[in-house]
Amino acid sequence: MNSDTENYARRGQLIEAAKEEFLEKGYNKASLRSICAKANMTTGALYFFFKNKEDLFDEIVSKPLEELKAILAEHFEEDKEFMTKITDISEGDIDHSDISDKIVDHIYSNYDSFLLLLSGSENTVFENCVDEFVDLTEKSFIQMMDESLKRMPGCEIDRYMSHWLAHITVDAFIHEIKHDKNVETARVRLRNIMNYLVHGWVTLTIVKK
Amino acid sequence: MNSDTENYARRGQLIEAAKEEFLEKGYNKASLRSICAKANMTTGALYFFFKNKEDLFDEIVSKPLEELKAILAEHFEEDKEFMTKITDISEGDIDHSDISDKIVDHIYSNYDSFLLLLSGSENTVFENCVDEFVDLTEKSFIQMMDESLKRMPGCEIDRYMSHWLAHITVDAFIHEIKHDKNVETARVRLRNIMNYLVHGWVTLTIVKK
Amino acid sequence: MNSDTENYARRGQLIEAAKEEFLEKGYNKASLRSICAKANMTTGALYFFFKNKEDLFDEIVSKPLEELKAILAEHFEEDKEFMTKITDISEGDIDHSDISDKIVDHIYSNYDSFLLLLSGSENTVFENCVDEFVDLTEKSFIQMMDESLKRMPGCEIDRYMSHWLAHITVDAFIHEIKHDKNVETARVRLRNIMNYLVHGWVTLTIVKK
């Protein structure tokens, strides 16, 4: 028990040191030597706790990332169900405040991890994680529109625009996290931005065939 | 003449090889040895043509970048003059098609250079070049609004939103270049997007004090 | 214990190899590759024990040098106190045998280090260490003469000559170390030389204004 606790503590030191180093230098330029030194550990010790450099990075960013994915998946599922119940998209304007707040809260609860993911994950399996969110967002949108499009003959979705708007949507969160550390401010701003983007979804993505 | 052509060719080979390597791996991870090998040259030869790694990168991206800056500077100057002549912003809606096309054309004429600048310039003097364009764009916008704001007492500009919109504006071009190699398509799309963004400038950035 | 001894031994091998290489080629031309090869080590291993090339050099010469400085500082302090007690410089001729012996003993106890310092420290922080000793020596002399000069109106010190004599004094030790490995012989010779130099201090450095 005692040694378990100790190990846990040492592992934690390593993770904290790694966060610091990765945030400062990015994945590529971060030095394991330097991380171990910061954590008052030898280089060899690191390899007891983690498989390699990427595994250490993974440890920091993986869980918060998966959780965010789960939050989104759940939301998209709800949206899907919602869409089957309504008959017209303009009828009940979708309120994004709820999901927007949830995302903001989660990101800001794992501030360092997401900053790392967004700015320092080059040469990592996570380097394209933003793209994944963009894809998820776009798919969700398209799925939501499909029902409505049935009632709009002669119209289709411009995939470039839907992709760009998904990109902008995700990017708004990234921009926020990079420019403001205060979660309250972030919430308000992102609600406004999400509302503005709704216009985009309607005016830019739905085009005549 | 013959040897001039040859020299020019070898230098060109080097630049082409460098483009390839830099695009593939980014500035940091690109290896001069690898570049020289691709260009069928020894490492020493590179240093006859270029001062160092950064100079080689510079050779690829610097000129197109400076030209783009010049195009923007000229445009912003025209905008400034234009604003002094009109009395109301809504009166003559600004047409962005012209500048948008110019930018697109220039970027697509130097496709690789801009791709490099945007994706692989970390640890280079160019690593913040996007920020520079965002700043330029925002300044230009604020300058354009200043006159109108005088006739809108009780209103001011939300600097976060103006910054974000400038960011989105610049990002739209970046997104385009990364997703589509066809200049014609790019022109059309960006005109549409620019028009959509005008709404943003008005609805998001002008707020009550 | 065993591994401690081994580690110590490997570090020692490196230092010995470095001494050899530095003595043979000087700091600049010495090759770390060559040093590591001599010590049956890879180049990377060196960087476990030492920060860089200069740190390795430092390890060899720094301690003996600092110790010599301390010996001199102590001696000069004693001289200073001594001078305040006597009334005439010719009255009690200063005996340099003691300090001369101390210096010789210290240098010969760290023979290689001083040889290195004197002949192979170009491009090192130590490259001007001889000048430092010359300055120290000259300052000490001038300080010693100041009291006597008060009783010799119309006289002053010729700074060029005092500097040259300080230079010769220091140089005598250097010359000795470079030409004779036997400490006993060195002691006797340097006593004689120091005595001869005393004449110089009196006849060359004190001049009429």
Add this chain to the structure above:
Amino acid sequence: MNSDTENYARRGQLIEAAKEEFLEKGYNKASLRSICAKANMTTGALYFFFKNKEDLFDEIVSKPLEELKAILAEHFEEDKEFMTKITDISEGDIDHSDISDKIVDHIYSNYDSFLLLLSGSENTVFENCVDEFVDLTEKSFIQMMDESLKRMPGCEIDRYMSHWLAHITVDAFIHEIKHDKNVETARVRLRNIMNYLVHGWVTLTIVKK
């Protein structure tokens, strides 16, 4: 004729540029590229005028050095003849002013060359040229004393001391050239120093068997 003159001029430019570079960086660290650039020449051109790096260095220092050797050789020859004519060394005190002045004048007429020889000739065939002068000086002294020693039974020369004094003698010139650019001052100082050194020759080098 014309092209000969041109070549001569280009060669001269190269030598001047080389002097500058060698003086600044020493032989080892001097870069032929840099020298050629200073002389507005291509690297290849240098190899038309000079065999290699050392040959270029040679060109700068060799002639003045040989001339100095000739001056000394002549002087030592005169001394030798002089010694055979006198019966006692104390009888006619040797006046060193003449030779000292000659040496000083020659050195100061080729200031840069000698500075180079003394400070920047490491890794050159000239790196030990000082030793040669010391040897010459010592030999000359011993030769001068031999006659006198015949009349001083039981006495011999202490070779260490004679060597050291020769070293000091030569070093006095070196010290002077490094510390003073004015030839007049140099002349006066070196006469004084030479006189002081005569004492050394007598008191330190002649010892009882």
Add this chain to the structure above:
DNA sequence: GATGAATGAGTGTTCATTCAT
């Protein structure tokens, strides 16, 4: 569990020299 020593391939850069033209 953890150490610390060691690896070995890798980095950008410099250099005197060569040689076809």
Add this chain to the structure above:
DNA sequence: AATGAATGAACACTCATTCAT
């Protein structure tokens, strides 16, 4: 007589990773 392009080995230094202890 001179160019300028090219060589290729050398340099100090860094790194993630390994492994006997």
